[in-house]
Amino acid sequence: MKRPLVESEEEKQSTQLKKRKKYDSGSTSKSPVPPREAPLWLLNMMREMNGYEPKLVIEKTLFKSDINRTLGRLAMPTNHVVEKDFLTATEERMIDEKCRLKTSDVDVVAVLVDPLHRKWNVVLRRWDMAKDSGNCSSIFVFVKLPLRFSSSSLAECKRRMKRPLCKRRMKRPLVESEEEKQSTQLKKRKKYDSGSTSKSPVPPREAPLWLLNMMREMNGYEPKLVIEKNLFKSDINRNLGRLAMPTNHVVEKDFLTATEERMIDEKCRLKTSDVDVVAGLVDPLHRKWNVVLRRWDMAKDSGNCSSIFVFVSTWNSIVDANGFKEGDPIELWSFRSQGRLCFAFVPPRRSSLCSGQCSSAL
Template sequence: MGMIEEGLRLGEINGVNIPRRKRSSSVESKPDDDGASISMMEVATIMIAMANANGGYYKRKRKKSSTSKQRKKSSTPKQRKKSPTKKQRRKSRGKEMELGKSPPEMPAAMRDRIVGNGGIEIELVIQKKLEESDVNRNNGRLSLPAKKVRREFVREEEKKILDEEKGKNEKKKKGMEVGIVDDFLRESSMWLKKWKIGSGKDYCLMNNWNCFVEENGLRSGDFVQLWSFRINSSDRLCFAIVKLSHLL
């Protein structure tokens, strides 16, 4: 006990201020005592205070760290945004193309070829997704639904020709021959007719359509553009067909 009391002097112990104990004037100090020793009761009180102080500090530190982790954990899912997959991007792009929003321009090489051959009045007629009925050999035609046609491309005298019946058979129309240009700038011809499909009448490209499908590798689900133009010298109606599926 004497050693403990001798080792504890007035001042600070681990940051805890130790007050000086007043000694009675009636008690004579010993020669080796400087009046700074404390009792065991005071030592116990100081040690308890130190333990409480240290315990409270670590407890607060752990609580703050736990709260920080919880905030970080709770905020992480809100900050993360999943990027669209390739399939979703293709689907979104395909939907935009089917609706015809911001349609691509005609390829420059094709336009130059048409203009070089005297082509004028180049206009986009329709942009559509090919259905199974468009590539089926038994049908042998490309339908141009009236609701999806962007502009009227036939003139009044041509409409009369398309409405004329071939003989007494109402299903057979005369139609008119038109010029065709494909992606490879190959030129051919087809017949444009007007058929009653459902409650309305749609334009159809036929005769040599099956060959065009094979030569250009068209499949159901492909997107195509149909551009109309006329030859300045003869005023002949022609079409350019562009495959767009490579853009998806």
């Protein structure tokens, strides 16, 4: 040992001064990198997506292996990551578990957005690679990259980013002044007072009397109007066996709890998940069924995505019991009974309403 185990105050100050000089003059690769300001196009996109906490993950030049269609992955060495705290503790644990166990079906699925507002789902993983020296190097990788995310699309993104701001989709700054906020609220209020019924917020409807009486018998509460629609031919097609409810036509969108939304989202993303939201469905004749509620996301040619809620499982039995026909108008309501999600609908009035049997009890 060249120095005594316990340093004097002067030695401590001298050591700290040497470290500080080394940091001030030293190599940029080892010194901590101050946070970069996010570019304006990203801030505006975050505003549209209600995003927060922008962090620079990496700056790199694409290698030949990054655009190799056979490999199909983007490599990001962990020692080149700029702001290393871009993952939450849960995401780090999931990535570590996937890296160690290999066979684990736990994956971190993220959304990748480009300046043209195109969106993809990507899987983020970490690969640990042993070296001959006995050390280990790690890289983050995007796998299951979409084919459209190619060098040509990146070049188009760069051209789009170089355009003047007035020609891009971002029209307002991220932070609005008080006057701009008041002006925006005034425009929204005028549009609501005078405006289109399709875009304006819909005030809560009063639940029909038969539903209130049924809820009283079932100790139900919180009635919400989910959707009003005319049945399409596909809704009564026995081969399809489902009722489609476009999410943008849902009237009161808060009919699901946070847990139910998470379960539906997990089922929609993972496909193989055995988690389902099973709800009760009741008609005015007090016949009851169990239905499975799911969400289907469908990509469009424009790159956007549309979503629909669907009833599956016992829908054909419900169609037979109520004698549904193409073009029939129905109202679908939701309510809670002892915490469980339930639905009730008003079928069209016809004599065949009284036929059919209940297929399963709540």
